[in-house]
Amino acid sequence: MRSEWSEVQISEVCELIVDCVNKTAPKVDEVTPFKMIRTTNVRHGRVDTSDCKYVTEEVFEKWTRRAKVLPKDVLLTREAPIGEVGMIRQNENLFLGQRIMQYRADRTKLIPEFLLYSFQSNYMQHQIRMHEGSGSVVSHIRVPDCLKFNIKLPPLPEQKAIAHILGTLDDKIELNRQMNETLEEMAQALFKSWFVDFDPVIDKALAAGHDIPEPLQQKAEKRKSVPEEQKLIRTNPQFGDSHEPVEWPDSFTFTEELGWIPEGWEVTEIRELVSKVSKGTTPRKNEIIDLDEVIPFLKARDISDDGTISSELDMIPEEVHLSSLKRSILESGDLLITIAGTIGRIAQLPVSLNNSNCNQAIAFIRLKDKSQYNNLVLFTLKSDFTFRFISEKIVQAVQANISLETVNSILVCIPEYHILKHWNALSDPIMDRIRANKEENSVLSSLRDTILPKLISGELRVPEAAQIIADHV
Template identity: 35%
Template sequence: MKYNQWPRVKIAELCELIVDCVNKTAPSVDYETPYKMIRTPNIKGGRINLTGCRYVEKETFKKWTRRATVDKGDVLLTREAPMGEVGYVDFTDTVFLGQRIMQYRADPQKLDSAFLLYSFLSPDLQYQFRRHDSTGSIVSHIRVPDCSEFEISLPSLDEQRKIASTLRNIDEKIALNSHINTELEAMAKTLYDYWFVQFDFPDANGKPYKTSGGKMEYNTTLKREIPTGWRASNILSLANLLGGGTPTKTKPEYWNGSIPFFTPTDSDKNIYSLNTQDSITELGLKNSSTRLFEKNTIFITARGSVGRLALNAVPMAMNQSCYALKAKQGVSFAFLYFLTKELIHHLEVKATGSVFNSIISNDIEYTYLALPEDNDLIDKYAKKTELAFAKIELLTKENQHLIALRDWLLPLLMNGQVTVK
């Protein structure tokens, strides 16, 4: 078929629609049970993350659910808080839906469920979600009756499956890369904890130091035992602490240049930061208190989303809501990354009972950690882990390209402008 000749069909003719499955008063418990309740925060960007879902008892599940569970292949749409997020049920756990979520169960004779997912993620449907945003409301939301009014372009089932398969292959590669990165980071952190927290680094005979009876001494500063020859020191003995700044917004010539500008909103779950929402010009860099931080500087968010870390994969500037730690000569950035994570953990423990809503330079300067007296052990750790960091950076960049490819293909495939051979 030619571009734009696919019929437009209402979702209600292709799916069973199921409204919010659980009453708002359904009580949850603070321990795991087989009965999970998906909430709107669990749904984002086509994915459903069961981490952080609520748990209820079996009796509550039976009492409050009108439909027992979601089925694999269902597509979920958040109607409010936030509005318009979409997720695909790709699991068989016993779960049901909290408030403000619409459930779409595709008729397999008419509609491929994965094709429905990508239709919902397309600019076409995202525009329809915004168009149906109820006016006059404080919070953006989609009314239940409007959830049956959305229309999609509908090719044949065979064409639907080809399109969905193409996009799913890209998403699966992205997910695989992310999984590999998670495993690589976990391996590097496990080795860090084993050597520098549990003190079971290799001794002169290659055996675990503390477990094999290595000599320990009580440190009055840390108020615990550390290996003989180690010291209590702050992270600034191994890194320089640097601040950032923001060019004035009143000078448009300072903004939208070629220099990435890191802020707390750019921090995510990735170790490496590749792109930023904002960028500045050379003129903006010159006329502000920020500077150009070279690759593998560690950014710490000090306000906003406090305590998140990122390594810059390219030179970046940074605003004043962050700190930067630059490893001193001869110190591995990989070691410094996990040392900084340990520092943040100590700050979080100190803040127990109070609000951990900011980090100041004194927090970093006056938090002491156990460090080896020389860098030999740090160098050994670097040799074992920096290749993992290089692989993480490579896969993060690959995912960036894959996401750009998917987002470029998505509207073209969904409106028939591009076809799958």
């Protein structure tokens, strides 16, 4: 019953609330066991420690003199950006970088996971926005205000039940994310072996006793040390078998664009493979006044480094979508690349965002033959070679950017048809699984975002939430 819930100040139910040391710790270049958490590591309820800066043990001890960072501690960013929250999941040698608060729940009164989800609720996020610092260029929360947030507190058994419900969704989302990370690495490794390093062709050339071009000789030496049973792998038992032997070329030919490539392959620009390459624009304010905003509108910030598209998108009116922004109406399967601000993030538009739109910081690539070239072009866009190519073309203006001409001129190395067919036979099931996991995560994230504020406020009871999840999962 909501009548059993109390509303208390957060300092009353935490045994520890600590601010960071308000100066930057001296970092070292080498990897050490001691990691500094920055605000960029705290996102969406989690603390990512895979991309931390490192310090010496001496610095670590000095910067943790107020308190150690322990598993189940909840971290809150109070500036740049404000209001991001995450929980420490593992026991590591971590310490707080600047602009981060550390909360340790008093477990006789408050479940740490319930504290985490409370911080993510509308109720507490509203308080965070109300406590933004004034008179500063950068919005921030003052440290004393971080002790004054109010939290709605049900009895401990109900806290545990709510945390379990939301945690089940989060765990499934994280499992899908980790699975996709593994699948992506598998596909990337296969692409690099076949279309960047040309491993099967080098193997065939070595077996035939043919000369290896000088730029490829270092790779050839490495291939000589690979056991024979690992060479020319034609199948992937987890994702099926094309049941067709692959006849690889055993020699190379020189091209002006990419240097040495396998005999019989060709180099082309993306423009030759597409029906359309374009970008969006931002609607004028007077175009959207008093109109219902119903069409998802993508911006560069909505595409993450791993190609995930945010579930929290801005919307624009359909009238604007079909008129002044009609050139950038997106179709499912379009390949997206960020071309302004943070340049070079790659994504593929899911079915759920068909008929959406984008701003001028995103270019979209619409292939003429998606079934044939989608995976080849997608991984070409993600390759180090393409990243170096577009980096050289960046125009430093008010906002760094690359042109549509640069996108059109990205080079693609196209193999013979039977090799491309085999690549698709192996990569299609991987990409289908990745897309399915992303679509499921989109549904789960939307469901979580719907029930979280209702559970935390007491509007939705645990049995009702459990039934909603059972109906959707």
